[in-house]
Structure formats: structure tokens, C-alpha cells
Amino acid sequence: MRYTAIINDKSYDIEIGANNTVLVNGEPHNVDFRSIDGARLYSLLMDNSSWETLVDRNGDEYRVLIGGELHVVTVQDERTRKMAKAEKTQAAHAGEAILKAPMPGLVLDVVVNVNDEVTAKQGIVILEAMKMQNELRTPKAGTVKEIRVKPGDKVDQGQVLVIIK
Amino acid sequence: MFKKVLVANRGEIAVRVLRACRELGLSTVAVYSEVDRNALHVRYADEAYNIGPAPARESYLRIDRIIDVAVRAKVDAIHPGYGFLAENDHFARACAEAGIVFIGPPPSAMQAMGDKIQARLTVSKQGVPVVPGTYEPLRDDEMIAAANKVGFPLFIKATAGGGGKGMRRVEKADELPGAIARARSEAESAFGNGTVYIERIVSPARHIEFQILADARGNVIHLGERECSIQRRHQKLVEESPSVSLDDKLRKKMGDAAVAAAKAAGYVNAGTIEFLLDKDRNFYFLEMNTRLQVEHPVTELVTGIDLVKEQLRIASGRPLSYQQKDIVQHGWAMECRITAEDAYNGFLPSTGKIISLHEPTGPGVRLESALYEGFEVSLYYDPLIAKLCVWGENRAAAIMRMKRALGEYKILGISTSIPFHQKLFESTSFISGNFDTNFLDDRFTMEQGGSVESEQVAAIVASLITHDRRQHALNIPPPTTGARGGWKRFGAIEGLGR
Numbered sequence: 001m002r003y004t005a006i007i008n009d010k011s012y013d014i015e016i017g018a019n020n021t022v023l024v025n026g027e028p029h030n031v032d033f034r035s036i037d038g039a040r041l042y043s044l045l046m047d048n049s050s051w052e053t054l055v056d057r058n059g060d061e062y063r064v065l066i067g068g069e070l071h072v073v074t075v076q077d078e079r080t081r082k083m084a085k086a087e088k089t090q091a092a093h094a095g096e097a098i099l100k101a102p103m104p105g106l107v108l109d110v111v112v113n114v115n116d117e118v119t120a121k122q123g124i125v126i127l128e129a130m131k132m133q134n135e136l137r138t139p140k141a142g143t144v145k146e147i148r149v150k151p152g153d154k155v156d157q158g159q160v161l162v163i164i165k
Numbered sequence: 166m167f168k169k170v171l172v173a174n175r176g177e178i179a180v181r182v183l184r185a186c187r188e189l190g191l192s193t194v195a196v197y198s199e200v201d202r203n204a205l206h207v208r209y210a211d212e213a214y215n216i217g218p219a220p221a222r223e224s225y226l227r228i229d230r231i232i233d234v235a236v237r238a239k240v241d242a243i244h245p246g247y248g249f250l251a252e253n254d255h256f257a258r259a260c261a262e263a264g265i266v267f268i269g270p271p272p273s274a275m276q277a278m279g280d281k282i283q284a285r286l287t288v289s290k291q292g293v294p295v296v297p298g299t300y301e302p303l304r305d306d307e308m309i310a311a312a313n314k315v316g317f318p319l320f321i322k323a324t325a326g327g328g329g330k331g332m333r334r335v336e337k338a339d340e341l342p343g344a345i346a347r348a349r350s351e352a353e354s355a356f357g358n359g360t361v362y363i364e365r366i367v368s369p370a371r372h373i374e375f376q377i378l379a380d381a382r383g384n385v386i387h388l389g390e391r392e393c394s395i396q397r398r399h400q401k402l403v404e405e406s407p408s409v410s411l412d413d414k415l416r417k418k419m420g421d422a423a424v425a426a427a428k429a430a431g432y433v434n435a436g437t438i439e440f441l442l443d444k445d446r447n448f449y450f451l452e453m454n455t456r457l458q459v460e461h462p463v464t465e466l467v468t469g470i471d472l473v474k475e476q477l478r479i480a481s482g483r484p485l486s487y488q489q490k491d492i493v494q495h496g497w498a499m500e501c502r503i504t505a506e507d508a509y510n511g512f513l514p515s516t517g518k519i520i521s522l523h524e525p526t527g528p529g530v531r532l533e534s535a536l537y538e539g540f541e542v543s544l545y546y547d548p549l550i551a552k553l554c555v556w557g558e559n560r561a562a563a564i565m566r567m568k569r570a571l572g573e574y575k576i577l578g579i580s581t582s583i584p585f586h587q588k589l590f591e592s593t594s595f596i597s598g599n600f601d602t603n604f605l606d607d608r609f610t611m612e613q614g615g616s617v618e619s620e621q622v623a624a625i626v627a628s629l630i631t632h633d634r635r636q637h638a639l640n641i642p643p644p645t646t647g648a649r650g651g652w653k654r655f656g657a658i659e660g661l662g663r
Contacts, residue, residue, distance in 0.1 A: 001632055005624035008614070012624035016632045022625055033629050037521040040577050044626055051622050054577070055630060062630065063509070064623035067572060068587025069615030070509045071623035075631040103513040104544055108354075129514055129544075133351050154544065157513065 006074045022046075097139040099162040105129030107153045110162070116144045118164060125149070125161050138164055166481050167191055167241035167266070172206065173231050173256075174246030177535045177551055178459075179206035182244045185473035194238045196231055198224035200543055205535040212238055219545045225249045228256050232263050242266035242480055244473075248547060251456040252279050268480040270434045270455050277430045278453040282324045282362050288426040288450050296441060296449045298364035308363065309341050315365050321345055323352030324360040329399035331355055334366070367449060369601040370441040371410050372396065374454075375423035376464045377436045378475055380485045385427050387420040388468050389494045391437075391460055395589070397512065397605045402582065403589065404460035405499040406467050409560065409598035410442060419448055426450060435461075435476050441602075459502065459552065462531060466498035466556040496556055497563040501571065501586045503534075503551040505542045508585035508611055515580035516542050525573035529556045529566050542579050550581070560598070564590060585611060 005012040015023040022031045032045040036052075044051040054065040062073045108126040112118060123135035124144075146163040149155060169192040172182045179195065183206060186193045195210035200219040207213040214234040217224035224230070226249055235243055243260055245251040245268070254275040260267040269275070278284045282301060289295045299311050302324065312319060312335070321344050323331030331352030333344040345361060353359040376388040392408030393401045411419070423438035430453065437458050439451040461472050470487065478486065506512040519540045524532055534551035542550060555570055557563030568590050574583055588611060589595050594604065614620065 001635070003628040003631060005628050007620055007624060010620075012621065012628075014625060014628035016628065022629070024621060024625060029625075031625065031629070033626070037577060039520055041521065041575060042626060042630075044622060044629075046622065046625065051619075051626075052575075053622065053626050054575070055626060057630065060631065062623075062627035064626055065509075065584060066615070066619040066622060068584040068591070069619050070584060070611075070613045071615070071620055072613060073623050073627035075627045077631075077635075104516060105514075106544070128354075133347065133354070135347070 002077070004076045006076065007071055095165055096145065097142065097164045098160055099125065099136060099139060099164065101127060101155045101157055101159045101161055102136070103127070103129045103134075104157050105134070105155060107149045107151055107155060107161070108133060109151050110147055110149065112144050112147070112162070114144050114147055118142060118144060127155070136161065138162075140164060166483075167477065169194065169238070169240045169242075170268070170477070171196065171231070171235050171238065171240040171243045171265075172210070172246065173225070173243050174249055174251075175201055175204060175206055175225060175535075175546065176549070177533045178246040178248075178457075180209055180535050181533050182246055182473055183209050185471060185477065186244075188471075189474060189477060191477075194234070194240055196225070196234055198545075200541070200545060204540070205537060214238065219543065221249060221546065228253070228259050231256075232259050232265070235260075235265050236263055240265060242268050242477075244268040244476070245456065247456050247459060252454070254279060266480050268434070268476050270430075270432055270436060274430045274432045275455045278432070278436075278455050280324050281322060281326065281452050282360070284430070284453055285362075285450070287429050288453075291425045291429045293422045293426050293429075293450045294448065296364050296367055296451060299362045302360045303362075305342065305345055308345055308361070309338070312341055312363055313338065315363050318366050320364045320366060321348040321361050322364055323348060323356060323358070324362055325356035325358040326352060331361065332399060367441045367443055369603055370394075370443050371408070371600075372401075372439065372451075372602050373408055373411065373419065373442045373448070374437050374439040374458075375420055376458075376461070376472070377423055377427045377432065377438060378472075378479070378485055378487070379427055379432045379434060379436070380479050381433050381482060382484055383428075384485045384488075385424045385432070386485060386487060386489045386492060387423050387438075388464050388470060388472075388492055390416060390419065391458075391463055393460060394600055394602045395595070395605060396602050401460065402502050402504075402605070403500065403586070404463050404502075405497065405560075405563070406463040407494050407497065410446075415446060415448075422448070422450070426453060434479050435472050444601075459549065460500050462533060462552060462554045463498040463500050466531065466554060467494045467496055468492055469495070496558050497560045498554060498556045499563045499567050500552055500554045501567065502549055502582070503553055503574070503576075503586075504548040504582045505550050505579050506548050506582050507580035508582050508588075509613070510580070512582070512585075514544065514548055516544055517579045518542075519576060519578045521575065521577035523573065523575035525553065525570035527570075527573075530570045531555070536576065550576075553586075564596060 003014045034043045042053050056063040064071045105127040108128045112124045118138045120141040121137045125136040127134045142164040145165040170186045171194040172179045193210040195206045195213040196216045197207045216230040250256040254272040257267040257272040318336045321333045333348045335344045348361045349359040372393045379385040391406045393404045395403035437454040440448045442448045505515045507515050531554040555566040557566050
């Protein structure tokens with residue numbers, strides 16, 4: 001099986017063959033690859049060089065941590081290459097702006113009501129995250145369409161808080 | 166000496182204090198919130214008492230409940246650790262009223278130094294230089310007037326503050342009203358006191374602090390300095406002792422000033438005098454921390470003195486075990502604060518269950534931790550989850566040892582600050598000792614990437630995992646529970662074939 005691993009603008013052509021052989025840009029290497037904990041920790045012996053890696057996967061994007069160095073790798077085969085191209089051609093999002101929680105935390109205050117007019121970069125939600133009270137500001141000027149949280153709510157990273165139209 | 170001690174804290178510091186008690190042969194009592202039932206400090210202590218729900222305000226900050234447990238459990242003394250009630254003079258008074266010894270300074274000294282505005286006045290009267298700013302509680306309009314005299318940029322700080330809470334950097338006058346309001350509100354919520362003051366920004370500067378020990382008979386000594394300039398948004402991340410920026414002459418001068426400041430406050434027990442050291446080697450008193458510090462292990466490692474045991478001895482009425490001439494700094498110690506924060510994602514808090522844990526050991530390594538496999542890191546408390554400390558015969562040896570120990574440390578299930586520490590310990594500025602308190606914020610970035618070799622390994626690893634997932638998606642119906650990587654099975658199958 002042949003894959004393209006992309007790191008920043010650099011592409012690696014990776015061909016996984018039989019008998020623990022991997023061709024990297026055509027150059028053969030002997031690999032012995034094991035999951036250590038069944039989750040994130042992997043051991044790779046490549047031509048007897050020993051590497052330990054921590055891996056997080058999000059779709060076909062991998063965050064690979066090696067000794068404090070982070071590499072964000074996108075892996076594509078022929079099929080995923082086509083899908084990626086298709087997604088790009090989808091129409092851009094219309095009119096609304098969504099304020100999401102940039103980090104997990106506790107909502108201390110929401111200082112606007114539905115139908116309020118807001119200016120761009122106006123502080124509308126106070127989110128307490130571990131050490132600080134963080135003022136979350138509107139992504140654009142408009143009218144508050146929907147408020148999805150109230151003071152005291154625990155929110156996850158990326159959770160939708162307020163929708164501005 | 167006491168017979169039974171309650172530790173009014175959680176996490177690694179609770180375990181640290183419990184260890185000292187156990188080594189002195191004392192019985193121990195832990196308190197815990199509902200989410201901490203399975204925590205290490207609860208299982209480590211001889212007795213443990215539930216003091217309420219997860220939010221600290223309803224448990225670890227509940228003076229009434231903690232005193233009630235202390236009375237019921239018949240303890241002689243309470244150690245507050247750091248954070249929570251450690252610098253709360255109401256708590257120290259409540260202990261005294263219940264006939265229980267508070268292991269820390271007398272309430273009067275806590276109040277004198279805990280109120281930063283008052284502390285600035287107290288020590289400056291002893292001739293100790295203080296950072297210019299305001300010296301009394303002011304209304305908002307008075308603050309704004311005073312700020313214009315002090316000059317910008319400046320800090321708004323909470324008089325009851327510490328650890329960066331209730332603190333705002335202000336660049337220009339029109340930011341003042343908002344910054345004062347936010348600082349007051351944060352201070353009110355964190356400390357129940359919204360009084361703030363102004364301090365000029367001394368920059369560039371190093372953060373150098375001195376460890377103090379004082380007994381009830383008026384003996385005060387210092388245990389040398391700690392270098393704490395590696396800070397991100399005023400949160401210390403790495404500390405070391407000694408500091409590259411001090412020689413014996415300056416060390417003595419600052420040490421004498423620290424002792425004078427502690428004496429001025431009528432201080433007893435362990436405490437820390439924080440200074441800023443500017444580029445011309447002028448030093449200014451910043452504040453006194455009237456408690457054990459997070460970074461106390463680096464002092465212990467170079468002086469050989471167990472600060473928690475000294476705290477217990479002093480609180481039980483004994484004189485200091487050491488005189489100033491007994492204090493010798495030997496070798497070099499460093500500490501990395503390991504936090505549950507994603508170093509590659511703006512240090513955002515990371516929560517979750519620890520699924521796997523490999524801790525560093527070996528020569529010269531000391532780990533202060535309360536983690537275990539299965540422990541749930543929650544949003545409710547401070548992100549500090551462990552402190553990795555090393556000792557080496559000199560700074561270079563300590564750095565190499567820390568790099569070795571960081572490489573061994575594997576915490577799985579949450580993101581941590583370990584990659585940050587690994588990057589920092591590769592930085593030439595850090596290695597050469599060339600840094601100040603702005604270093605992390607201004608001149609250090611968590612850039613992705615690294616060596617060509619490791620990049621190629623990352624490409625191979627990601628491709629192998631993709632390949633494995635694809636093979637299993639084709640051959641095996643998806644598992645109904647969990648999300649175990651196929652390579653474990655692959656490994657097992659491979660293993661059978663050999």
C-alpha cells in the first residue's frame with residue numbers, strides 16, 4: 001500500500017511492503033512497529049534505531065510527539081486525496097458568526113441578551129478557566145441570535161456559546 | 166512534637182506533607198472533596214474525611230468544615246500546604262481558637278505580609294528596597310491619578326494576591342478602568358478581597374527569591390536563593406537553585422535583606438522573600454510568601470534540609486536546627502512544574518483520565534506527584550499535577566539529568582507541559598543562563614517540528630497507523646467498545662508468527 005505523508009509543505013512517499021519493509025521515498029527500511037499501551041504510545045525500531053512516539057489522531061491528521069518535538073502529519077492515499085479536493089470546493093459559510101469556547105472552563109457571566117446589538121470584539125462572555133477570568137469577544141458586529149449557555153455552565157473546548165447574525 | 170497532623174490540601178503537596186509526617190512518626194489526617202475520594206492523599210493518610218463537593222469554595226476553602234474535622238479527629242496541628250487556605254489569616258485564627266496549632270506563621274505576620282500593600286510599607290521601613298508604586302488602598306479615580314505618576318506600563322495587582330491571580334498588565338491610560346475592574350473582580354472571586362495596587366514594571370528583570378526559616382525565639386536564617394525567572398504569564402514553570410546571576414557578595418546582601426524583611430514582620434516558620442533583580446543588579450522587594458513554596462524542593466536538594474520537617478519542628482515550639490553558618494549550597498538543583506496543559510496548543514487546560522504512567526527514576530531524580538493510572542484530572546483545581554526535580558554536581562549536569570528524566574516521563578491520557586520543558590532544555594538561551602522574566606513570553610515559541618530524522622519517523626509512524634487502520638477496517642468488523650489501536654493486535658499476531 002502506498003501513502004503520502006505530508007508535514008508542512010514536505011511530502012514523504014511511504015510504501016508499506018511485506019516482511020516489515022517500508023520504502024521511504026523509494027529507500028527501503030526494516031521496521032518493527034508496536035503499540036505499547038493500546039492507545040497513544042508506540043515503539044518503532046527502524047533499522048534497529050529505537051524511537052518512542054506519542055500519537056493523537058484526528059481524522060487523517062496525526063500529531064506525532066517525539067522527544068518533545070511535535071510533527072503534524074497528514075496521511076493521504078488516492079481516495080482521501082480526492083476527498084480533500086472535493087471539500088475545498090464546498091461553498092463558504094453564510095452570514096452567521098459563532099462564538100465558541102476556546103478552552104474548557106466555567107461560564108461566569110453572559111453580559112448580553114438575545115436580540116441585543118453587539119459591536120465587533122465586544123466582550124460578551126466571561127469564562128473562568130483554571131486561573132483566569134477570560135473575556136470572550138464577539139467575532140463580528142451584529143445581533144445576538146442565540147445564547148446556548150448560562151452562568152455556572154461547564155463547557156468543553158469548541159462548544160458553541162453564542163451565535164451572532 | 167505533635168502526635169497527629171491534618172493536611173488541609175490535596176494533590177502532590179498533600180502527599181509531600183504527609184510523607185514528612187510519616188517520616189517523623191506522626192499520625193496523619195487527610196480531607197477531601199467528593200471528586201477526590203480516590204486521590205492518593207486520601208489513601209496515603211491514616212484517616213480521611215469528606216469535606217464537601219468538588220468546587221474548592223465548597224470544600225478545600227471551607228474553614229468551618231476543616232476545623233470541625235480537626236476537632237473530631239483530635240489533631241494537634243494543621244498543615245495548609247500551599248494555595249487554598251495557606252495564606253488565609255482567618256484560617257490561622259480559627260485554628261488557634263479551636264486549640265489547634267497552625268503550621269505556618271502567626272496570623273499577625275500573615276496579615277502584615279499577606280496584605281501586599283502593607284508588606285511594601287513594612288519592609289521599606291527597614292531599608293529594604295521596594296518596587297515603586299502605590300502604598301495604600303485607593304478608589305478607582307485615585308488609582309488612575311496615581312498610575313499616571315508611576316508611569317506606564319505598570320501592573321495592577323491584588324493586595325491579597327499571588328500566583329498571577331487578580332493581576333493585570335496595563336500598557337496605556339485608556340486600558341486602566343477595564344483592567345482595574347477585571348483585577349478587582351478576579352481578586353474578589355479568588356481571595357474575597359477586591360483591593361488592588363499599582364507597581365511599576367521593572368524590566369528586564371530576574372525573579373530571585375530567598376527561602377527563610379524563623380523560629381518563635383527570634384532566630385531567622387535564609388537558605389539561599391531560588392531563580393524563578395522562567396515564567397509564562399507570571400506562572401513559574403522552571404525553578405533552580407542557586408542562580409547564575411548571583412555571586413557570594415550579592416547573595417549575602419540579598420540574604421541579609423530577606424532576613425531583615427522577615428524580622429520586620431515578626432515572622433515565624435518557613436517563608437519566602439521575593440525580589441526582582443534588574444540588569445544593573447539592583448534588587449527590589451516584591452512580596453513575601455508566608456507559606457511553603459511549590460519550588461521548595463530545589464532548596465532542599467542543595468541544602469540537604471527538609472523544609473516541611475523544619476516547619477513541623479518550628480510549629481511545635483522547637484528552636485531552629487541550623488544557624489546561618491550551617492547553610493551551604495551544594496551542587497545545583499532544578500524543578501520543572503508539570504501541568505495538565507497542552508504545550509502545543511497555547512497551554513490550554515487538558516483534562517481526562519490518566520491511562521498510562523511511566524515515571525522517571527534513577528540517580529538524582531526526585532518526583533513530587535499524586536498521579537496514578539486511573540486518576541481523573543479535573544477542571545476544578547490547579548493544573549499543577551507533578552513536580553520533577555533533579556540534582557547535579559553543577560548546572561550543566563543538572564540540565565543533562567533533567568533532559569534525561571523528562572525523556573523518561575510518559576503521562577498518557579492528557580496533554581501535559583512536558584514537551585515545553587523538553588524544548589526549553591534544548592534552548593541555548595536557557596542552557597547558557599541568559600534569560601529574564603520576559604524570556605518565555607517574548608523570545609520563546611513552541612514551534613512545531615524538529616530534526617529531519619524525527620520528521621521522517623513521524624511520517625512513517627503516521628502512515629503505519631493509517632495502514633493498520635485501513636487493513637482492519639477491511640478485514641475485521643469494528644470493535645463495539647473502546648478504540649484500541651490495531652497495532653497491538655497486529656503485534657500479537659506478528660509475535661505468534663515468529
